[in-house]
Amino acid sequence: MDATAPSTHTYDVIIAGGAMAGATLALAIEQLTQAQLSVAVVEAAIPDHAHPGYDARSIALSYGSCQLLEQLGIWHHVAPFATAINTIHVSDRGHFGLTEMNASTEGLPYLGNVIELADAGREFHQALSQAKNITLYCPSFVTELTRETDKVTITLNDGQVLTTKLMVAADGALSSCCDMVGIARHEHDFEQVALIANVTTSLPHQGKAFERFTETGPVALLPMSEGRSSLVWCVKPHEAPDFLALSDREFAEKLQQTFGWRLGQLLHVGQRNSYPLILRQATQLISHRFAVVGNAAQTLHPIAGQGFNLGLRDVVTLAEEIAKAHKEQQDCGNMIMLQRYLHRREPDRDATVAMTSGLVHGFSNTSAPLSLGRNLGLAAMSVFSGLKAPLLKRAMGLVER
Template sequence: MKQYDVVIAGGAMTGASLALALDTLSKGNLRIAVVEAVSPEQTGHPGYDARSIAMSLGSVRLMEQLGLWSFLAGEATAISRIHVSDRGHPGLARMSASEYGISALGYVIELAQAGSVFLEQLSKRAAIDLFCPARIHTLHREQDVVSLQLTNGESLQASLLVAADGGVSGCCAQLGIGHQSLDFEQVAVIANISTALSHQGEAFERFTPFGPLALLPMSQGRSSLVWCISPEQQQEVMGWDDETFLAQLQSSFGWRMGKMVKTGQRFVYPLSLRQAERRVSHRFAVVGNAAQTLHPIAGQGFNLGLRDVVTLAEEVVAGYQAGEDPGSTAILSRFRQRREPDQAATVAMTTCLVKLFANEHWPLVAGRNAGLMAMSVMDTIKAPLMKRAMGQVDR
């Protein structure tokens, strides 16, 4: 049976980031295993598929501290401006990096490209073992260890098991840790879009009768589309040919980037808020989407998960260096206490935005447009939202 300090279930961006953070902060003194079901190079990997993520400035700073940003920077597209509007209404807000004296408000990372970067980094760390393809078949917790049997026949023991295995966590299910769910009654249509005019680093969030629509700047002049629609519209929208899809998107978005000229393959994902009922348990912690899966409206999901990751790594390494067991109750309690305020505030913000902007009742429409107009002229309103959007929050 192989012995580890920490075993991480899930090797996509959250799990890989945690492994690399633990290794970096401990200077290679912690023994770490990552158990991942699907090779990152495999087409259709659920953690490294066609989607992109908006990485906040705060997340970039965390990656820099861990020495990881230099490996991702070449794959990133800077967000220099953000344009928020409500179709058919006067509300409009603009934000730019120059307002805040910074080079970018955030960056867009393509998950498929990030997968190869993280896989390469994991392979270079002597203290990290990657078990892939493999899943945790059974797990058993004792007072001092967690014993794991993998689907590939390997047996592992660890002081701490961390679930970073996505919104429907197999580890949580095995341990009887349930989730609270809120169905947003929306699905997200994802595609990469080419337009006649360059995005020039501008990101757009537009609220339409279909639902929120975001276009994020990508490499080669493309934009990453996230278009939230009702489940009843899914079959119709996914059934459109490319020409019809682009025409409907043009009608909803407008002409700020000229003609919509090309779309890549479309994917669709159901949208809900899922929160683990417990973030920590005996020798067990939950991070990233396994802890909370958010609506993509404000691009906060990975950024919130990364703050989980770095905080857990800090507490585990600090405790280990002080002679504590990496899976001790004291370490996990400190992690939970540090993370609860940020998690609650970010979940509340994104959920309120969904409810506000997915509703076409006139009083809410008038209120949100007044808010957008106020944001455009009053920094006291815009600053707190921008601070959280840029990930500049306490951990």
């Protein structure tokens, strides 16, 4: 359904943000309650209908995340735009340590999938528009938010007024809805900038993902469709402008020196973009009739590709708790439901944030003892699978929710 006429409407759940996290939450609620709860999604951006080609941004979905989407009946929306990760190769530039994780060794069809966001975004937008009990307000954004004992009232930029039992912030790292209810953010600057682009290599990637640690930060290449790979290259902030100013050929040569020749020659580089790497964590995941999910809850360093996967576990857990409250004929926005969501999410959130931040600082440190230690660790993991198991389990998203 599409909402057009200005008026006042009441919903069981309103979600601010209709990108991957918000859209998945809406579709999950629809699936788990058999469309018995009314959901509104407020999204500011209309998906671009031009084919993104080399300029598409991608995310890596872990095996566990793909399974969650499959269980919710949502996987078919993204499967056409998915490229399987069969192997993950981890190395430390200039040192002997390396390890590999293989889907076949684990008895799995894949370790994860790379999803091209522009394509997936259009598919999710269409799914929201066609859903039985989801109303999509797009392009729209929240300008006012007030809370009373039994409801939340929001005003949209076009003047429409909506009320709900539960408001969910899925509106990104700098969530305006969190600001409106006074939920602050902790920030930690990693003092790195991520350069992103899509590249073509002379050798086929064959479903292999690479994470290579360097003095300035990690370099990751993830397999994509049409033989391309998605690049995330972390550099020092003062280096980023110079890298962006290079010609495509010069940039490819610099990347070749840093990444090496495991995929042969780097033949083509698409449009480059950059963003600063800052850990942001909402100080609260819940408040009165208010829940926070996805990047609004936390944005992580892209090392080990944990950010969206952690956010997806937020989303699915919240959807499950909302469905449970509905089944028990309880108010789906009450504090009992919100406390259950918080209790289930805190351990995973704390462990994942600690792991990613520890990897960033551990592999960016150039001191000889630490460098030796991490390389011995990588080498040991390649020999003793038991040492690799905890990292592999979290990388695959097979963690308690």
